[in-house]
Amino acid sequence: MSAFPVREPFATRWNDNDQYGHLNNTVYYAAMDTAVNAFMMREGGLQPGGDGPIALCAASSCEFHASAAFPELLEVGIGIERLGTTSVIWALGILRPGEDQPIATGRFVHVFVDAATRRPTPVTPSVRSAIESRLLI
Amino acid sequence: MSAFPVREPFATRWNDNDQYGHLNNTVYYAAMDTAVNAFMMREGGLQPGGDGPIALCAASSCEFHASAAFPELLEVGIGIERLGTTSVIWALGILRPGEDQPIATGRFVHVFVDAATRRPTPVTPSVRSAIESRLLI
Amino acid sequence: MSAFPVREPFATRWNDNDQYGHLNNTVYYAAMDTAVNAFMMREGGLQPGGDGPIALCAASSCEFHASAAFPELLEVGIGIERLGTTSVIWALGILRPGEDQPIATGRFVHVFVDAATRRPTPVTPSVRSAIESRLLI
Amino acid sequence: MSAFPVREPFATRWNDNDQYGHLNNTVYYAAMDTAVNAFMMREGGLQPGGDGPIALCAASSCEFHASAAFPELLEVGIGIERLGTTSVIWALGILRPGEDQPIATGRFVHVFVDAATRRPTPVTPSVRSAIESRLLI
Numbered sequence: 414m415s416a417f418p419v420r421e422p423f424a425t426r427w428n429d430n431d432q433y434g435h436l437n438n439t440v441y442y443a444a445m446d447t448a449v450n451a452f453m454m455r456e457g458g459l460q461p462g463g464d465g466p467i468a469l470c471a472a473s474s475c476e477f478h479a480s481a482a483f484p485e486l487l488e489v490g491i492g493i494e495r496l497g498t499t500s501v502i503w504a505l506g507i508l509r510p511g512e513d514q515p516i517a518t519g520r521f522v523h524v525f526v527d528a529a530t531r532r533p534t535p536v537t538p539s540v541r542s543a544i545e546s547r548l549l550i
Numbered sequence: 551m552s553a554f555p556v557r558e559p560f561a562t563r564w565n566d567n568d569q570y571g572h573l574n575n576t577v578y579y580a581a582m583d584t585a586v587n588a589f590m591m592r593e594g595g596l597q598p599g600g601d602g603p604i605a606l607c608a609a610s611s612c613e614f615h616a617s618a619a620f621p622e623l624l625e626v627g628i629g630i631e632r633l634g635t636t637s638v639i640w641a642l643g644i645l646r647p648g649e650d651q652p653i654a655t656g657r658f659v660h661v662f663v664d665a666a667t668r669r670p671t672p673v674t675p676s677v678r679s680a681i682e683s684r685l686l687i
Numbered sequence: 688m689s690a691f692p693v694r695e696p697f698a699t700r701w702n703d704n705d706q707y708g709h710l711n712n713t714v715y716y717a718a719m720d721t722a723v724n725a726f727m728m729r730e731g732g733l734q735p736g737g738d739g740p741i742a743l744c745a746a747s748s749c750e751f752h753a754s755a756a757f758p759e760l761l762e763v764g765i766g767i768e769r770l771g772t773t774s775v776i777w778a779l780g781i782l783r784p785g786e787d788q789p790i791a792t793g794r795f796v797h798v799f800v801d802a803a804t805r806r807p808t809p810v811t812p813s814v815r816s817a818i819e820s821r822l823l824i
Numbered sequence: 825m826s827a828f829p830v831r832e833p834f835a836t837r838w839n840d841n842d843q844y845g846h847l848n849n850t851v852y853y854a855a856m857d858t859a860v861n862a863f864m865m866r867e868g869g870l871q872p873g874g875d876g877p878i879a880l881c882a883a884s885s886c887e888f889h890a891s892a893a894f895p896e897l898l899e900v901g902i903g904i905e906r907l908g909t910t911s912v913i914w915a916l917g918i919l920r921p922g923e924d925q926p927i928a929t930g931r932f933v934h935v936f937v938d939a940a941t942r943r944p945t946p947v948t949p950s951v952r953s954a955i956e957s958r959l960l961i
Contacts, residue, residue: 442849724838
């Protein structure tokens, strides 16, 4: 079974290429952040602008195995390393379409917090359910 | 006939939304820059990392009519205001898929220059041909 | 008298340079946006996260006269083209420290709106006062 | 002795704040990337646009301890975890001016490669010397 049950598209942009002519390393983090939030919003009903809990990044990391460049279309593979009470550790990969070997592998630790107090709060039931049904299979 | 004979997809990202919860104005310029370069590379054989002419932005502008936000998928409509000897003025629109009314309208003036000397040089024949066949119809 | 009574520092970043080895055009807009908001927050008491009016960009433009690149430190010169009832038109320049000739000249049209309804509302008295005392001299 | 013998300024920008009203996590990576490259260029003679070796990011990580927001001025503390033959592991911190406790701690693994072939090559003598004299003290 694939390490990434869900793959989200990630389109590169002209200004993602830095002066070395390839995607700057920060772009991979933007890709992972975008994919995970898109998944939580679409599948898990996360509403970033509402009063409900929000997910903040407590830690992240990435290993870069191969480079890519605009105008390539990439994908972010989404998996789960750990689903906790108030946190989620996402296991992520940046992939070329049709390939299984990531060009970069990363990790995001999201902590759910109350939007107003920014204190930890349980992962919302709908995000938990989306993770269980789509990613922990 | 549409003002935009070609429409390029533009996917928004989590960090495109600024603290007002909508796409920051700079994102519209990244969208236009990306669309025009994608068009020139794919249809006109522009090679940004090569020895041939490159297209530099000499002026740009944008009027914002309505806001948009991640995770919306947008499109950039591409048209031509003027095709000159060494320059191209692009007439651009940011649109929602399926809509004809842009949420933003913009303009990019590209000047073709020699990659090494950065002196003006004629629009390459293949970019000119792509513009004539795809956009000036 | 200078066209820019106030100059705000703008530090470039590694990933501001695009693959042509100079600041991507979108960076100039980020610079202008940053400078104007910093001025309004520091001098005019604007509170972007509060309940008061916020300033949205309705139009912007820039002409690029010379290029710049990381790690240069730049400045944004701030002037006023028009101070209206609910809008401000900023006349802006990107400058090298100690120089009077901008490497780029731009323009931002800000419309003040209610944070909740996003309907136009008068420029706040404190922002108006800051503009009058610091920029319309 | 401080973990960070050198501190580079890092100015935040309006569009660094994401819709949660604080610096997006990708901005911390842009800060670390900028600081390390500024140090290597200024102190170690690195020339990103030349024919000499360049430093590519092979891995990076960050832990976020406290949030920050535009218009704060921040600093990046630079230290060394390991100086190898062809690689450097930077130990980095994002700090508020005058404070010793980082709001975020990170790590960048840079591998030096030949600009043309992108094959590993020794850390340049001048970068090595800058690291030894300024950071390994």
